[in-house]
Amino acid sequence: xxxxxxxxxxxxxxxxxxxxxxxxxxxxxxxxxxxxxxxxxxxxxxxxxxxxxxxxxxxxxxxxxxxxxxxxxxxxxxxxxxxxxxxxxxxxxxxxxxxxxxxxxxxxxxxxxxxxxxxxxxxxxxxxxxxxxxxxxxxxxxxxxxxxxxxxxxxxxxxxxxxxxxxxxxxxxxxxxxxxxxxxxxxxxxxxxxxxxxxxxxxxxxxxxxxxxxxxxxxxxxxx
Amino acid sequence: xxxxxxxxxxxxxxxxxxxxxxxxxxxxxxxxxxxxxxxxxxxxxxxxxxxxxxxxxxxxxxxxxxxxxxxxxxxxxxxxxxxxxxxxxxxxxxxxxxxxxxxxxxxxxxxxxxxxxxxxxxxxxxxxxxxxxxxxxxxxxxxxxxxxxxxxxxxxxxxxxxxxxxxxxxxxxxxxxxxxxxxxxxxxxxxxxxxxxxxxxxxxxxxxxxxxxxxxxxxxxxxxxxxxxxxxxxxxxxxxxxxxxxxxxxxxxxxxxxxxxxxxxxxxxxxxxxxxxxxxxxxxxxxxxxxxxxxxxxxxxxxxxxx
Numbered sequence: 001x002x003x004x005x006x007x008x009x010x011x012x013x014x015x016x017x018x019x020x021x022x023x024x025x026x027x028x029x030x031x032x033x034x035x036x037x038x039x040x041x042x043x044x045x046x047x048x049x050x051x052x053x054x055x056x057x058x059x060x061x062x063x064x065x066x067x068x069x070x071x072x073x074x075x076x077x078x079x080x081x082x083x084x085x086x087x088x089x090x091x092x093x094x095x096x097x098x099x100x101x102x103x104x105x106x107x108x109x110x111x112x113x114x115x116x117x118x119x120x121x122x123x124x125x126x127x128x129x130x131x132x133x134x135x136x137x138x139x140x141x142x143x144x145x146x147x148x149x150x151x152x153x154x155x156x157x158x159x160x161x162x163x164x165x166x167x168x169x170x171x172x173x174x175x176x177x178x179x180x181x182x183x184x185x186x187x188x189x190x191x192x193x194x195x196x197x198x199x200x201x202x203x204x205x206x207x208x209x210x211x212x213x214x215x216x217x218x219x220x221x222x223x224x
Numbered sequence: 225x226x227x228x229x230x231x232x233x234x235x236x237x238x239x240x241x242x243x244x245x246x247x248x249x250x251x252x253x254x255x256x257x258x259x260x261x262x263x264x265x266x267x268x269x270x271x272x273x274x275x276x277x278x279x280x281x282x283x284x285x286x287x288x289x290x291x292x293x294x295x296x297x298x299x300x301x302x303x304x305x306x307x308x309x310x311x312x313x314x315x316x317x318x319x320x321x322x323x324x325x326x327x328x329x330x331x332x333x334x335x336x337x338x339x340x341x342x343x344x345x346x347x348x349x350x351x352x353x354x355x356x357x358x359x360x361x362x363x364x365x366x367x368x369x370x371x372x373x374x375x376x377x378x379x380x381x382x383x384x385x386x387x388x389x390x391x392x393x394x395x396x397x398x399x400x401x402x403x404x405x406x407x408x409x410x411x412x413x414x415x416x417x418x419x420x421x422x423x424x425x426x427x428x429x430x431x432x433x434x435x436x437x438x439x440x441x442x443x444x445x446x447x448x449x450x451x452x453x454x455x456x457x458x459x460x461x462x463x464x465x466x467x468x469x470x471x472x473x474x475x476x477x478x479x480x481x482x483x484x485x486x487x488x489x490x491x492x493x494x495x496x497x498x499x500x501x502x503x504x505x506x507x508x509x510x511x512x513x514x515x516x517x518x519x520x521x522x523x524x525x526x527x528x529x530x531x
Contacts, residue, residue: 012312013313075343079343082282083350169342169343173338177301181309185308185316188454
């Protein structure tokens with residue numbers, strides 16, 4: 001058994017701090033997810049609208065967010081707002097804003113994809129059955145869309161949780177930063193601690209994302 | 225349809241511009257020391273371009289800090305033994321020891337903000353911290369963006385090698401031998417521009433560079449002299465053959481450009497603290513375990529006066 005240096009986690013309050021870091025990461029991602037899913041559904045629905053102006057605006061929004069690395073968005077929102085408007089956002093709020101912008105864009109695109117993947121005959125058949133437009137959406141289109149959307153949005157959600165590791169660049173001390181702090185503080189006494197600490201970080205990220213995957217699998221089974 | 229095309233062209237151009245500035249940005253964050261100044265100014269240009277110039281002072285004056293009761297100090301939280309967080313979650317280290325004293329003498333609480341090498345300038349330029357005490361090496365490029373106070377530490381490059389083949393000069397280099405450097409450090413920049421013929425082995429992190437050097441892949445390892453000294457003291461069989469290479473730089477506190485009240489106060493404070501040999505006490509409290517007493521006089525700058 002190689003020396004993994006896991007013992008550094010049991011010094012002082014190290015493990016507690018690591019878990020607090022995980023909580024910070026989860027808080028940022030869960031709030032962002034909760035806000036961006038409804039917004040994403042609206043944006044996604046807007047993307048399927050025939051109006052050219054609406055389409056163009058949403059397309060530009062999506063592409064800008066998708067092309068820009070999240071790190072740049074974080075810098076722009078955190079430091080840019082102070083420079084431009086003198087507003088002093090906290091690092092955590094800036095992170096949430098960026099994650100909502102990003103989540104809404106990607107979620108919107110997923111919703112758009114799911115909506116247009118519903119074959120036209122579904123709409124036509126429900127019309128033939130005499131359903132109104134809102135009934136068509138409520139009973140026919142939305143349930144099918146949700147089923148198609150589920151695996152894709154789970155992918156997005158877990159990606160958002162993992163991307164919180166970038167917020168350390170704007171001074172938010174989350175799990176990865178705490179891990180680095182612990183490793184560096186013990187750099188001299190246990191130089192191998194990096195392996196052990198990152199192994200624990202891996203397990204914690206896994207434990208955070210695993211229930212979400214489980215929930216998704218359960219829902220997929222239930223809805224099929 | 226024509227309109228849509230115009231929209232898309234416009235949007236894509238905008239996106240491309242952003243993406244290009246973005247590339248410079250993310251490249252910068254992965255590299256440490258050397259290129260930060262350039263990267264931060266690039267980022268700030270990008271931010272400035274998107275915003276109207278704000279002429280209001282972004283920093284807090286000395287009186288405003290006193291009134292608020294807390295001073296925001298940017299420090300490293302993962303650079304043992306200069307600025308790190310101990311197992312109880314408390315900030316510790318050479319920089320932090322000084323920061324605590326500054327706050328105490330000002331009669332305010334110290335609020336530590338964890339900064340990264342690449343965002344230190346940005347923090348000052350947006351006034352999100354009042355002072356940076358994050359092992360900030362004074363360079364000309366940085367001095368155009370922030371105001372440096374008097375120095376409190378010396379820093380230079382050093383080269384460590386094995387005891388059986390101590391390297392004390394980089395002249396007449398054998399082209400078959402290589403030197404290990406960590407990417408993005410001042411050591412890399414210095415060797416590339418001053419000794420272009422010496423082959424370099426580059427590593428991304430301290431840990432990998434150390435591993436490679438100990439396994440004998442190179443005859444020498446160049447890094448900040450504080451780092452190589454610490455390495456040679458903790459590992460048997462290695463000698464720092466070149467303890468000071470290149471230009472001797474200093475480490476100093478930095479404040480937002482133009483914040484003269486705070487700058488003057490810190491300068492006065494550094495001078496006064498010199499009378500009680502404060503930085504020697506700081507060294508003995510925080511760096512002695514790592515560097516031993518041998519390097520105390522060469523590393524510490526007392527009262528802001530470099531020899």
